[in-house]
């Protein structure tokens with residue numbers, strides 16, 4: 001991920017003493033920091049992927065700590081020095097409390113970042129949406145929802161895996177770590193690495209990956225990052241599908257929604273409709289195009305560009 005950083009702060013301090021100054025939120029920011037190449041042209045070839053798959057690491061096994069109870073029994077025995085136990089919860093803190101604390105942490109960490117869309121949406125909307133995709137499709141494991149909320153903090157802010165482990169427990173920290181790209185690699189290398197490692201991630205990390213891609217794809221279709229043309233949108237869809245096809249069995253309800261999106265998502269550029277995933281989704285029929293056009297004609301100011309029922 002590469003959020004736009006409005007005012008990067010060195011907020012590496014531990015909870016709860018991180019920077020709480022949000023005044024910069026209202027400030028304008030420069031254009032997106034990174035512009036990668038056209039991925040369609042630069043996607044790894046099948047032989048490159050074969051080569052990569054030969055040197056895959058052994059599968060990671062996720063051995064979670066015992067489930068957390070509603071009463072918040074995570075405290076005590078972990079020996080953590082911050083008042084939270086090995087599960088990152090204090091005695092008496094319920095699931096709702098821990099989720100709110102997680103949201104508060106992520107919101108502060110991402111407070112100076114924006115998405116790359118034309119509206120420069122606050123970055124925190126993305127992790128919230130990712131967690132919501134999981135929750136609304138039946139994921140109830142609070143650790144997975146917490147990891148979804150935190151999934152970009154290590155990659156994109158001054159947060160460490162150790163900090164997350166101390167505050168939220170080792171299970172959450174491990175999932176976040178699995179979802180963190182190596183930022184020393186180029187954008188293209190990271191994409192290859194995501195493909196290479198996807199099969200070896202824990203089920204929990206694969207679930208977060210599915211929801212992460214779901215939100216990125218959905219937001220690309222609705223409002224692509226500034227400067228993205230059809231080819232780049234299609235390249236992102238093609239790559240994302242390769243990743244989510246591998247992760248799909250970890251959470252079939254979301255895998256089905258993704259498949260539906262791949263088959264039905266169109267993007268409209270200069271009045272022309274293009275399938276976002278050209279291999280899975282055919283061109284709009286004349287009848288469908290007329291339906292969309294008539295809806296667009298009847299749009300009032302402030303209405304959504306893409307009427308949901310047709311596209312998703």
Ligand SMILES: Nc1nc2c(ncn2[C@@H]2O[C@H](COP(=O)(O)OP(=O)(O)O)[C@@H](OP(=O)(O)OP(=O)(O)O)[C@H]2O)c(=O)[nH]1
Pocket residue numbers: 001002003004034035036114115116117181187188212213215216217219220224225236
């Ligand atoms: N769709 C969309 N994406 C945005 C937006 N703002 C930031 N991003 C991030 O940008 C990345 C997609 O742009 P790319 O060009 O492919 O990635 P790169 O800049 O990091 O190389 C996504 O992360 P990724 O590293 O490619 O994937 P992942 O880490 O989420 O798996 C996504 O999280 C936005 O407004 N819309």
